[in-house]
Structures are given as structure tokens and as C-alpha cells.
Amino acid sequence: MIIAVDGPAASGKGTIARALAKRYGLPHLDTGLLYRAVAATVLREELDPEKEADAVAACDFPDSLLDDPWLRTDDVGKVASVVSAHPLVRASLLQRQRRFAGQPGGAVLDGRDIGTVIAPDADVKLFVKATPAIRARRRHDELRRNGANVSYDRVLADIRARDERDSRRADAPMRQADDAALLDTSFLSIDAAVQRAVELVEARKAAQA
Ligand SMILES: Nc1ncnc2c1ncn2[C@@H]1O[C@H](COP(=O)(O)OP(=O)(O)OP(=O)(O)O)[C@@H](O)[C@H]1O
Numbered sequence: 588m589i590i591a592v593d594g595p596a597a598s599g600k601g602t603i604a605r606a607l608a609k610r611y612g613l614p615h616l617d618t619g620l621l622y623r624a625v626a627a628t629v630l631r632e633e634l635d636p637e638k639e640a641d642a643v644a645a646c647d648f649p650d651s652l653l654d655d656p657w658l659r660t661d662d663v664g665k666v667a668s669v670v671s672a673h674p675l676v677r678a679s680l681l682q683r684q685r686r687f688a689g690q691p692g693g694a695v696l697d698g699r700d701i702g703t704v705i706a707p708d709a710d711v712k713l714f715v716k717a718t719p720a721i722r723a724r725r726r727h728d729e730l731r732r733n734g735a736n737v738s739y740d741r742v743l744a745d746i747r748a749r750d751e752r753d754s755r756r757a758d759a760p761m762r763q764a765d766d767a768a769l770l771d772t773s774f775l776s777i778d779a780a781v782q783r784a785v786e787l788v789e790a791r792k793a794a795q796a
């Protein structure tokens with residue numbers, strides 16, 4: 588079974604994807620990490636994220652980079668959203684994601700274009716959303732827990748800018764696939780959001796049986 592989980596930054600899609608992977612015994616890929624690894628390489632090598640050729644050169648990163656906690660920071664996330672708009676960067680990361688999705692038994696992938704581009708034939712597609720203010724609150728809390736000294740207003744502005752870039756780019760913009768179930772986590776606890784996701788997966792499985 589392939590489960591595609593898409594949605595904007597800090598909507599809770601990673602939390603839900605990890606929980607679904609555990610529940611159904613499937614491997615999980617956080618595809619945002621791949622774009623973050625490209626961004627981190629661009630930053631480390633002092634390349635220009637706006638230049639497609641520079642970003643493409645950064646796609647050849649070592650797998651070990653994916654474990655670097657630096658990738659999870661907001662600064663890297665912002666640059667990830669810039670490099671991810673280049674079609675040649677997306678093309679360079681496409682096969683890796685498709686191979687992961689296509690492994691025997693299936694997989695859970697979360698990102699922005701899983702249900703639309705990476706795995707358009709996924710058995711189950713979820714689009715996870717929450718209001719920008721609630722997402723900013725969650726991300727701000729998370730950053731503060733991790734020791735970052737950043738204001739809520741700055742986090743909200745970053746989230747809005749990232750939404751804008753991710754949904755307006757020409758190639759593989761973030762959007763809900765026509766056949767994806769919408770899961771609004773704005774007023775759900777983590778447990779309730781995961782429970783709802785499981786219900787949606789079970790409903791989709793039953794409809795396909
Ligand atoms: N339903 C929820 N209620 C409260 N907090 C939540 C909920 N879902 C997730 N969170 C928290 O919000 C933060 C962002 O969640 P998560 O990392 O799953 O989002 P994401 O959509 O994968 O973000 P990104 O695209 O930036 O990787 C985390 O600190 C997580 O614990």
C-alpha cells in the first residue's frame with residue numbers, strides 16, 4: 588500500500604505520516620528532507636539558491652547529510668523552498684522518491700507533490716492542512732523547545748512566504764490531488780489527527796476492496 592501525505596509547512600503531515608508508517612509497518616520517507624539537503628549544500632558551499640545551475644550542483648549530496656539536525660532548522664527550510672522551485676532540481680530528486688514509493692509492500696511518503704506527481708497512483712492520498720496562525724504557533728513552540736530564539740511573528744511571516752512560493756511555482760506546485768482526502772488538523776490534538784488519518788486510510792481501503 589502506498590500512502591501519500593501532502594500539505595503545507597507545519598500542518599502536521601510528518602507527524603501523521605510517521606504514525607501511519609508505524610501502524611501499517613511501512614517504510615517512511617520525509618521528502619522535504621531531500622530538498623533541505625540540497626539547500627544545506629547550497630548554503631555550505633556558498634552557492635546561489637536562486638540560480639538553477641548552482642542548486643542542481645548541490646543535488647549530489649551524501650546520504651549521511653540527511654541525518655544532520657541542521658537540516659531541520661527554519662533557515663534551511665526557507666532555502667529549501669527556493670531551490671525546490673527549480674524544475675531541474677525536482678527532476679534530479681524524482682527517481683529517488685519514485686523508487687522509494689515503488690518498493691515491494693509499499694511506503695508512506697510526505698511532502699508537497701506526492702499525490703500529484705511522485706505517486707499519482709497511490710492507494711491512499713491525504714492532504715493535511717491547518718490555518719497559518721495555528722501552524723505558526725506549533726512551529727514556534729517547536730523552535731523554542733529546541734532552543735531557537737525567534738518571534739512568533741517572524742515564524743508566521745516565514746510560513747506565509749513558504750506557502751506562497753510552494754503553491755505558486757510552475758513545476759509541481761503544492762496542491763491537493765483531486766482524489767485526496769482533506770484532513771484539517773487545526774482543532775485536533777496529535778492523537779485525534781492520527782486517529783482521523785487512520786479512519787481515512789481504512790475508509791479508502793474498504794472502498795477499494
Ligand atoms: N494536531 C496537532 N496538534 C498540535 N501540534 C501538532 C499537531 N500536529 C503536529 N503538531 C506539532 O507541530 C509541529 C509541526 O508538525 P510536523 O513536523 O508534523 O509538520 P510538517 O507538516 O511535517 O512540517 P514540515 O513541512 O515543516 O516538515 C511539530 O512540533 C508537531 O509535534
Ligand SMILES: Nc1ccn([C@@H]2O[C@H](COP(=O)(O)O)[C@@H](O)[C@H]2O)c(=O)n1
Pocket residue numbers: 596597618619620622623664667668669671672697698699700701749753
Ligand atoms: N515533496 C516536496 C517536499 C518538500 N518540498 C520543498 O521543501 C521545502 C521543505 O520541506 P519541509 O516539508 O521539510 O518543510 C518545502 O517548503 C518545499 O518547498 C517540495 O517542494 N516538495
